[in-house]
Amino acid sequence: MTNPGLDELINAIAKAKNTDADSIRKLVKEKQAEFSGLLTEKGAAQLLAQEAGVEAASDSNDEDASAVIPLADALDQADVFVRVVSVFAPKGFERNGRKGRVCNVQITDGKTKASLVLWNRDVDLVEYGKIERNDFLLIRNAQVKSTEPLELQSSMLTKVIVKKPDEITTELSPLAAGILPNTAVPVRKISELIDTEPEFDIYGRVLRVDEEKEFVYKDGRKGRVAKLLIADGTGTCRVILWDKNADLAQRAKVGDALKIEAGYAKKALNSDAFEINVGWKGHVFLHPKKHPLGEKEDVLSAMYKEKPLSSAAEGDEFISWGTITGIDSAAVVKKCRACNTTIKAGAKACEKCGGTNARDLLVVSVVLNDGTKDVRAAFFDSQAKELLDVHEITVDMDTVVRLKREYLIGKKVRGVFAARTNAFSGNLEVTARHVISVK
Ligand SMILES: [Zn+2]
The missing domain is CATH 2.40.50.140 (Nucleic acid-binding proteins)
Structure with missing residues (x-):
């Protein structure tokens, strides 16, 4: 099959390099091999053209729809305008000792469905949420990897321009009009x-x-x-x-x-x-x-009632606040990963199941007062870290508490709390479910 675009390009590179077309064809094959078959002949020729400083066809702008063709007509390399049906999870892989990323995006132009395979840096578009379901994509120089089933790929020459449904311009809107929201995903x-x-x-x-x-x-x-x-x-x-x-x-x-x-x-x-x-x-x-x-507080306020500490009853989950009037204890406790039993200090294995795999659980216990009552409040793990305003515990807890005591005393804590009766003291205590603010 002849491809005038490709021949023109090869002749232009040959001229620029002062050689003949056949040696350029050889270079094209080498380039394709270098990219493990991810480049089409024309794609490889375009890369060579760039390297040789050959003026490429003028780069069209983000809105220019003139070169766009239907997916069904895409061969070799094409500009297409499509809508995102679904985005699969990105995958990591290793090839020849190099790590890479790949992601499959299902697309349609209203008549034809296809896969768009994004490689490496283009996967950022997915991982950072630039591409969502039902977005429109103007894809320049999409490489056609196969036609049955139709699979397009991004290469170094490909440009993926993402348009949110409300960002469609007059130039692109005639194209977009033909691509209905295709998914009935609720x-x-x-x-x-x-x-x-x-x-x-x-x-x-x-x-x-x-x-x-x-x-x-x-x-x-x-x-x-x-x-x-x-x-x-x-x-x-x-x-x-x-x-x-x-x-x-x-x-x-x-x-x-x-x-x-x-x-x-x-x-x-x-x-x-x-x-x-x-x-x-x-x-x-x-x-x-x-x-x-x-906001986080609004989301939680829609789900939990606000209550003063004095009216909390066993089993309640509620939003409240309190000023920290004292710090009872702060420790890192070892928990069995298998059965969640606390492993005693110095013990090598879990008393209950014999498991030796333990995780660290940060526990901070403080006294809160909201003007109605003194209540002991326990903060675990991420709640404790939010209370202490630390991300990682890298020093021993005594040091952390010594450093943080002044910071904590007098602070107002707002959060979602769960009330429970302490089995030993009979007092009502609370456990922080979610910290809203520490001010
Ligand atoms: Zn255990």
């Missing part, structure tokens, strides 16, 4: 979750980030899982992030807004509560451009 609230829906999108604010864990799949592959707790004003829900999606947990901070695309709900083990899973077909990102969420 956007759910936490209170609406059911476990029979194959997929849904959902927004939430991060209330807690749990540590990431590694595990081994049945086929021997290593997997990773991270857990978050989110709230949206209708409820709280755990989010289970599998494999590459677990990366997000390292970047997430309490209070951040996030969006999950193509999650599914499952009942938690030994519980009636739903958990949202995000597997390879879904993806999750922080700071969505548009979201329906209030």
